[in-house]
Amino acid sequence: MTPPSPTVLTATNIRKSFGDREVLAGISLEAREGEVISILGGSGSGKSTFLRCLNLLEVPDEGQIAIGDVQAPLARNRHGRLEVSDGRAAARLRTQTAMVFQGFNLWPHLTVLQNVMEAPLRVHRRDRDEVLATARTLLERVGMAGFHAAYPKRLSGGQQQRVAIARALATNPKLVLFDEPTSALDPERVREVLALMRSLAEEGRTMIVVTHEMAFARDVSSRVVHLMNGRVESSGPPAQMFGPDASPAFRAFLSPAAL
Amino acid sequence: MMDDLALLGFGPDGWAPLLLKGCVLTLAVSATSMAIGTVLGVLLAWARLKGPRWLRRTALVYGVVLRGVPELLVILLLYFGLPSLILSLSETFGWDAPGLPPPFLVGSLSVGLVSAAYQAEIFRGGVGAIPRGQFEAARAMGFGDLLCFHRIVLPQVARVVLPALGNVWQFNLKDSALIAVTGLSELMRTSLVAAGSTRHPFLFFGLAMALYLVLTTLSSTAFHYGGRYSNRWDRG
Numbered sequence: 001m002t003p004p005s006p007t008v009l010t011a012t013n014i015r016k017s018f019g020d021r022e023v024l025a026g027i028s029l030e031a032r033e034g035e036v037i038s039i040l041g042g043s044g045s046g047k048s049t050f051l052r053c054l055n056l057l058e059v060p061d062e063g064q065i066a067i068g069d070v071q072a073p074l075a076r077n078r079h080g081r082l083e084v085s086d087g088r089a090a091a092r093l094r095t096q097t098a099m100v101f102q103g104f105n106l107w108p109h110l111t112v113l114q115n116v117m118e119a120p121l122r123v124h125r126r127d128r129d130e131v132l133a134t135a136r137t138l139l140e141r142v143g144m145a146g147f148h149a150a151y152p153k154r155l156s157g158g159q160q161q162r163v164a165i166a167r168a169l170a171t172n173p174k175l176v177l178f179d180e181p182t183s184a185l186d187p188e189r190v191r192e193v194l195a196l197m198r199s200l201a202e203e204g205r206t207m208i209v210v211t212h213e214m215a216f217a218r219d220v221s222s223r224v225v226h227l228m229n230g231r232v233e234s235s236g237p238p239a240q241m242f243g244p245d246a247s248p249a250f251r252a253f254l255s256p257a258a259l
Numbered sequence: 260m261m262d263d264l265a266l267l268g269f270g271p272d273g274w275a276p277l278l279l280k281g282c283v284l285t286l287a288v289s290a291t292s293m294a295i296g297t298v299l300g301v302l303l304a305w306a307r308l309k310g311p312r313w314l315r316r317t318a319l320v321y322g323v324v325l326r327g328v329p330e331l332l333v334i335l336l337l338y339f340g341l342p343s344l345i346l347s348l349s350e351t352f353g354w355d356a357p358g359l360p361p362p363f364l365v366g367s368l369s370v371g372l373v374s375a376a377y378q379a380e381i382f383r384g385g386v387g388a389i390p391r392g393q394f395e396a397a398r399a400m401g402f403g404d405l406l407c408f409h410r411i412v413l414p415q416v417a418r419v420v421l422p423a424l425g426n427v428w429q430f431n432l433k434d435s436a437l438i439a440v441t442g443l444s445e446l447m448r449t450s451l452v453a454a455g456s457t458r459h460p461f462l463f464f465g466l467a468m469a470l471y472l473v474l475t476t477l478s479s480t481a482f483h484y485g486g487r488y489s490n491r492w493d494r495g
Contacts (some may be wrong), residue, residue, distance in 0.1 A: 088403065095401030105392035107491045108412040119400040122410060171388040171400065259276050 001242050005033040008068060008175050008206045014053050015062035016046070024047045024060065025230035033173065034203045038217035038238075039210045041227035044159040044255060047210045051179050054208070055097050056090050059083055068174065095123055096148065102162040102180040106167070112139065113148040116167045124171055125171060125193035131170070138166040140197055158189030162196060171198075176200070178209040214254065218242045226250045266457055267466065274453045274463070281449035282470055285362075289432045291367035296427070298373025308386060325376035331437045334369040338362065338441045366438035366450055374431050381423045385416040391456065400436075405446035417489045425482030429475050436471075446470060 009031040016024040023046040039049045052058040054065060056072060056210055061082055065072040072093055075085035100205045103146045105113050116135040120126045131227060140143050142162040152160055161181060168176050181197070182190040194216050201220045211217060217224050225235040226249070234247035241250060269275045306318035323334070342359055349356045349470060397407040436447035444452070450467035454460040 022426060057395055059397060089401075091398075091401045091402075091403050093265075094399060097399070099396070099399035101392055101396065103390075105396035107396065107411055109394065109416075111417070111492075118410065119402070121399045122406055168402075247396050 005032070005035075006068075008033050008035075009054065009208070010066045010187050011054060012065075013062060014050060014065070014084045016049055016053060016058060016060050018042075023230050024053070027227070027230070027232055029208075029225065029232075031206055033174075033206055034204045034222060034235055036205075036207045036209065036221045037223045037225060038221040039225045039227060039251070040212075040214075040217055040250075041233075045227040046230045047227045050244070051177050053179060053207065055094050055099060056084060057099075067093050070096075080225045082120075086129075094172065095119075096173060097175045097177060098171060098173040099177045099179065100141045100161070100164050100181045102170050102183050104152070104157070104164045106160055106182075106189055108152050110151075111148065111154075112144060112150050112163050114153070115152070115163060116170045119167070120171050132170075134168060134241065135166070136168055139163070142166045143192075156189065156191050157185045161185065161189070161193050165196060169205075177209065178207060178211070180210050181210065182211070182213060226253065228253075263459065263462055264461060266462065267437050274449075274457075276442070277453070278446065278466070278470065281444060281446035282474065283434050284443065284445040285432070285447070286474065288363065288367050288429070288438060288443070292362075292370035292374055292435065293428055294368060295371025296378045296431070297393060297424075299375035300378030300382055303375060304382035304386065305452055307379065307383050322376045322379060330373050330434050331440070332368065334366065334437055334440060337369045338365045338429065350484050362438065362441035362443035366368045366435070366441055366443055370431055370434050373434070374427055375425050377430070378424065381420050381427070382416065384423075385393065385420040386412065388419045389415050395425050414489070418493065421486040421489055425479055425486070428478060428482065431468075432472070432475055432478065443464070456493075 004221060006028055011027065011029045011207045014024050016156065024204060027050055038053065039047045049058055053060045058083060064074065070093060073084060073086040074082050077083050111146065113135055116138060117131050120131045139148065142165055144159060144163055144166065147155065151183040155163065157244045182193050194213060197216065200221050223235060223236055224238050224241040228249055233249050234241065265272050266274055289464045303318045303321060306314045310318065333361060338360065342357065346356050391413055393409060412493065435445060438445060439448035441452060442448065448464045454463040
């Protein structure tokens with residue numbers, strides 16, 4: 001038996017409320033190197049909020065997060081609320097991760113190439129030639145080699161998302177978070193982005209993907225997590241989750257999609 | 260007619276050198292006050308957007324006051340009012356009495372303080388126009404606040420605010436004429452003196468008008484091209 005691969009992410013008992021509404025009611029998740037975890041759930045199940053807690057874009061009310069063996073700098077302030085206690089440490093932690101957004105969020109004032117080079121160059125302060133070489137390779141990889149000098153506004157949604165994925169990979173992060181990466185795309189564009197994500201999974205990238213794409217979750221992920229009412233309703237390898245022993249609640253969630 | 264031309268020339272009776280010096284001084288005062296306004300305006304906008312409650316309030320009150328009173332009053336208050344207050348205080352406490360403050364500095368500061376109030380509103384609106392996802396994309400990749408401001412926020416804000424800043428600059432340039440009351444020989448003051456001592460008010464005020472128009476037109480053109488450059492990624 002091979003030893004288990006090292007843990008990339010540990011999230012323990014994450015809770016989050018917006019006003020009176022409890023969105024996350026205590027979620028724990030561990031991701032090991034090379035795992036692709038799909039997080040599924042109805043709208044309002046808290047899946048995006050959970051993902052955004054993992055890189056501290058949202059500050060959870062309770063819980064602990066660690067990337068590798070580095071704890072996220074969360075501490076209670078004098079009112080007893082959890083907050084980021086050290087902004088620099090939080091930024092350092094985020095340099096180990098990357099995120100792909102539903103709305104792409106490319107920087108419109110930078111060209112495609114500049115978008116990809118920005119973080120490794122300015123945040124990681126890597127050597128410019130090395131960064132340029134990596135960026136070229138990545139853009140080639142996502143099928144955007146001919147678009148180095150283009151500004152994002154000129155690109156289609158699918159093209160923008162592929163550039164955003166190249167941007168996310170440019171720092172060679174330990175973990176890539178995908179927040180509904182295909183939800184804002186035309187069906188045709190969805191396919192090109194999913195194909196790219198599949199190839200990333202195959203090369204062993206550690207990915208956590210919030211998605212509505214059942215086929216992706218079933219065929220590509222190593223684990224599927226079903227969130228309901230801010231909790232993990234059920235989770236397991238896709239063969240189990242999509243098999244005859246699936247939880248009734250998850251089957252009910254799937255059924256409208258199956259129609 | 261020939262006399263008039265001699266008055267405007269570079270000869271011994273000509274006012275041209277002084278008027279040109281006035282133009283330079285007007286530009287210098289305007290640029291200084293614009294710079295003061297930009298620095299303070301950014302700080303005020305930051306205070307309004309991100310500051311703790313007391314600072315938000317203070318910045319708000321600052322804007323209401325400085326935009327709500329005549330600029331001439333601000334200049335008079337800082338140049339004549341404040342020194343007289345300090346004078347009476349120094350008599351009370353037996354300090355050495357300071358003289359009148361340097362007109363260039365106080366003039367630029369007065370116009371700059373008012374300019375800051377307007378610029379703060381512009382910057383606040385400009386930052387508000389940037390979608391949240393832009394900040395999030397930067398933060399998610401480990402950008403610190405300063406780097407995010409410099410690389411992501413500033414270039415995008417510049418595009419939104421440059422046309423509005425062009426307007427503020429034009430106001431600054433014209434308001435700098437009010438600094439004439441301090442005796443600083445910028446363009447307005449020089450024209451006043453020239454008009455009075457030569458008894459040719461129409462000639463010199465007409466000329467001052469033309470010179471102000473040249474200054475404002477040239478600088479708005481500069482702002483126009485600056486605006487186009489900062490907008491290059493959003494065209495077509």
